[in-house]
Amino acid sequence: MRKLYAVISILVLISAGSLQAQDLLQGKISGNFQLDAQIYKADSAIGAEDVSEKMLMNAFANLLYTQGNFNAGIRFESYINPILGYDKRYKGTGVPYWFASWEKESFGITVGHFYEQFGSGMTLRSYEERNLGYDNAIKGARIVFKPYQGIVLKGLIGTQRFFWEQGPGMVRGLDGEFALNDIFNNTSENLPRLTLGGSFVSKFEPEADILVNGNEILILPENVAAISGRFNLNHKGFILDGEYAYKYNDPSAVNNFIYKAGASTLLQASYSRKGFGIILSGKVTDNMSFKSKRTEKGSVLDINYLPALTRQHAYTLSAMYPYATQPNGEFALQGQINYKLKKGTILGGKYGTDIALNFSRVNSLDRDSLDNLTPLGKSGTLGYKTNYFAIGDELYFQDFNIEIQHKFNNKFKALISWVNLVYNMKVIEAHDEPDVKANIFIADATYRFNTRNALKAELQHLSTKQDEGNWAQAMLEFTFAPRWFMTFIDQYNYGNDDKDRRFHYPTVALGYTQDSNRLSVSYGKQREGIICVGGVCRTVPASNGLLITLTSSF
Amino acid sequence: MIFKRILQYSLSMAAAGALMVSCDKIEEPFTEKITVDTTIQTSHTKRVLLEDYTGHQCVNCPEAALIAHDLKNLKGDKLVVIAVHAGWFAKATPAGDFTADYTTDAGDAWDAFFGISNVGNPNGLVNRKYFTTSEHILSPPAWSTEVLNVLADTVVTVDLKINNNYNAENRLLNSEITVEFVKPVDKDLNLIVVLTESGIVSPQKNNNAEVGVTPIIYDYVHNHMLRDALTGTWGVEVAKAGTANPATLKKNFNYTVNQAFNADNCSIVAFVYDVATKEVLQAVEKQL
Incomplete structure (x- = not known):
């Protein structure tokens, strides 16, 4: 409560200081709200345990004043208390952001609190990803200075959110971006934009006594710096950028x-014109985890x-084995081609x-030991020593996928997709x-009966000899626009090898929309999963129950 | 003109950056050796409790147990370790390598209360400090800093002594705990007394080849394992706020040691804590 008073008085003070009273009344207030409440029922077969509270809830509301x-x-x-799968340290109610x-x-x-990103984020990015329960907002002050056209300078200082507290490390950052064409006032289209x-x-993080190798205490740097340089060259559909x-x-x-x-290097080249696009990108990352708390391994307090x-796949079964960047080192390549077969052919x-x-x-990085004696x-x-010009032998992840979308007529459109992936369990999930x-196949078709009513049907199939074996998924969705x-x-x-674990996970959902309010109710079962981040693993328990979601904005 | 301005801004920014970056570049050697702590206080030695929340199916737990072991080697009796098997990774499987159930009622209750396995394993508590914040759960690399930090303050307000009387024939144990109020304490304090066992050989998952074979160490030696709480989960009252403390207080516990435990490897661990903050003030360990 004290926090809330502090927030209100600061807002009032700031407003009063820089605005006239009558101006204040002319401002615009907007906001949004989301509530997720889940009512649980034990289901011993799928491993959904009894939840003693019976019902858990996450809710948030944003209020924004603009003048x-x-x-x-x-x-x-x-x-x-936090919904299953969310970190229990979120338990509570308050105003963590103002x-x-x-x-x-x-x-x-x-x-106050703010989100920021420098370049591609390799030195600094604070952001919020509510569905993952992630928030590393910086609390402090930020100045953005635009001294001249095409020049943006930013400076910031603060600490990062750690559930309901702030992390122990202080983060300080400076960033400069120079759009040369704007600076030299030459925005001719024939000239490349650089x-x-x-x-x-x-x-900054105070010293600590960290014991390693049985009887050694580390001599730690209290101040750790990261620097970066980047460019973006853009000319008639070609883009080349890197950091x-x-x-x-x-x-x-x-x-x-x-x-x-x-060190980390990112290079990306792309070309696009009507009906055709190609992107090639590569990234080498070596020992680039950067957190404002040195003993932390979980997905909290990341500076970069x-x-x-x-x-990032959107269909459930394609997204069943998602890759997570390995900050200690990886060599990654990606290419994508988009092509549109012409109308009338x-x-x-x-x-x-x-x-x-x-x-x-x-793939892994190619590493060598420092000498014969040191592991x-x-x-x-x-x-270790890194050989940046070679690719390591260990495959972490590989994904080849193709997606074809076709609209047959005004009423009917369909999509088919095939995904072939290799997923290294030991590296990504720390399971040996x-x-x-x-191999994943997707077929998705939508039929519009008229301007209001539509039926969408989706079939997904995942086949693998490893982990839990084959999965199939079917979905039917009726839309009665604009309400239901x-x-x-x-x-x-x-396809589970263990015949007793060949479970169905059914879900029924009903949604109702009224202007900017949306209510959905679903009943179903969810499978158990394990999330491992940096060697700390926690389970997202299987669940069975009713989920109510309400979103509203004004 | 434009060039001059850009140059000015770039230079001032670089200067500000250099000033702010103030990076500490450490040169080799990166570590200092510390020696085994042999200092003995004349009376009332400060001791610290480290709880390692673990599980036999937790692949990163042997690495954490090694840190606890190294600290114990360095600090000897000044460090009291309890390995609490609790949470999903401590579960016993109906068949296979992990059929043993090392969970306990007290361990499960503490794990749920302090929210440890929900955050993940391995993790731990040092003197159950900082419970009022979200920072009470300490990752294994953070244990040494907190252990040394607690021991650096040698002031002891409440001291504990254990006197065990164990009859190997009928497996009856009488454990007498003496609580000495060295300084007056105007708080609610509870005493928890538990039985721990070391030297239990049983499979443990592992993914660190430096620590042992992967993926399973079949002959893993589990030490300091919490076996039972003689006082129940939250202990017995030894001081009440607003009530004067006696100079000393004796608490006696009679207990039959389970046939399944090897009494030669069992110890009694006692610790006294502030009921309001859960912070442990003193701990002690003694073999049966």
Whole structure:
């Protein structure tokens, strides 16, 4: 409660200081709200245990006030108690996020909590991913300074969110971006557009006594810096961009307390014109985990973000084995081609056919030990030597997929897709089990009866000899626009080697929309899963029950 | 003109950056050796409790147990370790390598209360400190800092002594715990007394080849394993706020040691804690 008063008084003070009373009344208030409540029922077959509270709930609401160049906002969050699968440390209710910001001439000021990203995020990215329960908002101050056209300079300082508290490390960052064409006032289309950027990020964390190798205490750097440089070259459908980041010695639980410098290089080239697009990208990451708490291994308090160069699948079974970037080191390549078969051709039909081909592969880095006596990655040493010009032998992940979409007529459209993937369980999930080799087929068709009513049918199949074997999923969704929708899903693990575990996971959902309010109720079963981040594993328990979701905005 | 301005901004930014980056570059050697702690306090030695929340199916747990073991080697009797088998990874399977059930009622209750396996295993508590924040759960690399930090403050307000009387024939144990109030304490304090066992050989999952074979160490030696709580989960009252403390207080516990436990490897662990904050003030361990 004290926090809330503090927030309100700060907002009032700031508003009063920079705005006239009558201006304040002319501002605009907007907001949104989401509530997820789940009522649980034990189901011993699938391993859904009894939840003593019977019902769990996550809720949040954002309130945003805008008046000219002034913005202020708060976010209320409540987890009583957190829904299964969310970190229990979220338990509670409060206002973990509030801010005020304004722009005046070439300056923009933000105080309170904020999200920010420098370049591709390899040195700094704070963001929120509610569905994963992730939030590393920075609490402090940020200044954005635009001294001249095409130049944006940013400076920030703060600490990061750690559930209902702040992490122990202080984060300081500077970023500059220079759009050369704008600076030199030459925006002719015949000239390539070039943008350059650079950033410095430094964290401070007090010394600690960390024991390694039985009887050694680490001599730790209290200040750890990362720097990066980036470019973006853009000309008539061609884009070439890249970033290189370097991090000074940062012994941490994630890298097993080695003192080697970290580095990451990202390079991307793309070309697109009407009906055709191609993207090629590559990334080498070496020892680049950067957290504001050195003993933390879980997915909290990350200062930077290392994007995965793999496709994020939307269909349930294609997304069953998702890749997670390995911050300690990986060599990743991805290519994608999008092509549209022309309208009026045999294969293109009346509306054309969209084809997307995507391939990605991630391997280990090629590493050597420091000398004959030191084991690879030994704590309290430089760890290892990296050969950046070779690819490591171990395959972490590979995904080849093709997706074809065709609209037959005004009423009927369909999509088919095939995914072939290899998933390294030991590296991604820390389970010592064989690599999963899976083939996934998707067929998805939508038929519109009229402008209001539609039926969507989806069939998915995953075949693999590893892990839990084959899965099949069928879904039917009726939409009665603009108010109602109804979905039936059944996920069936019919290929499980253990015949007693060939379960069905059915779900029935009903949704109702009224303007910007949406209520959905679903009843069903969810399978058990294990999430491992940086060597700390927790289970997302199987569940059986009723889920109610309400979203509303104004 | 434009060039000059860009140069100015770039330079001022680089200067500000260099100033702010203030990076500490550490040169080799990166570590300092520490020696075994042989200092003995004349009276009232400060001791610290480390609880390692673990499970036989937790692949990263042997690595954590090794840290606890190394700390114990360095700090000797000043460090009291309890390995609490609780949570999903501690579950016994109906068949296979992990049929043994090492969970206990007290361990399950503590794990649920402190929220440890929900966050993940391995993780631990040092003196159950910081319970009022979300920072009470300490990852294994953070244990040493907190253990050394607690021991650095040598002031003892409440001291504990154990006197065990064990009859190997009828397996009856009488454990007498002496609580000495060295300084007056105006708080609600409880005493928890548990039985731990070391030297239990049983399979353990492992994924760190430096620690042992992967993926399963069949002859893994489990030490400091929590077996039972003689006082129940939350202990017995030894001090009440607003009531004067006696100089000493004796608590006696009569207990029959389970046939399945090897009494030669069993110890009694006692610790006293502040009921309001859950923080442990003193701990002690003694073999049967």
